Amino acid sequence: MKTARTAIRRGYTLVELTLAMSVGMMVAAMSLMLFNQQMSFLRIFRAQDFLVREAPLISNYVVRVISSAEGYQLFADMNALRSGQGAVLEDAKVLVLRFMESDGTEKAAILSFExxxxxxxxxxxxxxxxxxxxxADWAISKEPTDVTFSVEQGILRMTLTGPNGEELVYSGTQQL
Incomplete structure (x- = not known):
């Protein structure tokens, strides 16, 4: 009686190799796609970093300071303020705020973009x-590319332009 000898397979067939390589290439392509998407999200997040991080801090400070002021004046720039030129109502880079102390005396502060x-x-x-x-005592923020103060219909407005062209408008109170 003859015994049937089976051949021992020591490798993969061409179909198995093709299938394994295809799966490997698909996994690599999907990994590359996910990495590319992650990088795109990071770019978008960095572009909006000013709106997420800096703008709320500026808003918080400006709201607190302006709401506690008794009055304000706008000047075109620091040179106009120092030289005593008259106050303006639009396109101002300097906001002078007046505060009333509890003892009845006044103090003043300046917000300026310069x-x-x-x-x-x-x-x-x-x-x-x-x-x-x-x-200047301290910098509120060095990230804005432009800050303009104006008075529109009696309301104080601060227009803030971010590093990527974002434009935020803060509206304050009326002059008392």
């Missing part, structure tokens, strides 16, 4: 009792 030598940004300075305008 470059005092440390980079263009929105700066805050407190005017001392001597009335001399000194250097």
């Amino acid at each position: 470059d005092p030598g440390t980079g263009t940004g929105l700066y805050y300075r407190l005017i001392p009792s001597t009335g001399v305008v000194g250097p």
Whole structure:
């Protein structure tokens, strides 16, 4: 009696290899697609970083400061303020705020969009009792590309332009 000898297979058939390579290429293509999508989301997120991170902080500060002010004046720029030129109602880069202290005295502060030598940004300075305008006390934000103050129908407005052209308009209170 003859025993049937079966051949031992030591490799894969062409169909099996083709199938394995196809699955591997599909997994690689899907991984590349997911990576590309993740990079696209990161680019979109970075483009909106100003709106997500910086704009709410500016809004919070501006709302608190302007709501506690008794009055305000707008000036074209810091040179116009220092030289005593008249106040304007639109296209202003400087907002002078008046505050009433509990003892009845007044103090003033300035919000200005300028470059005092440390980079263009929105700066805050407190005017001392001597009335001399000194250097900026601190920068609220250096990210905006433009900040403009105006008065429209008696309402104070601050138009803030972000680094990617985003435009935000904050509306304040009426002049008392």
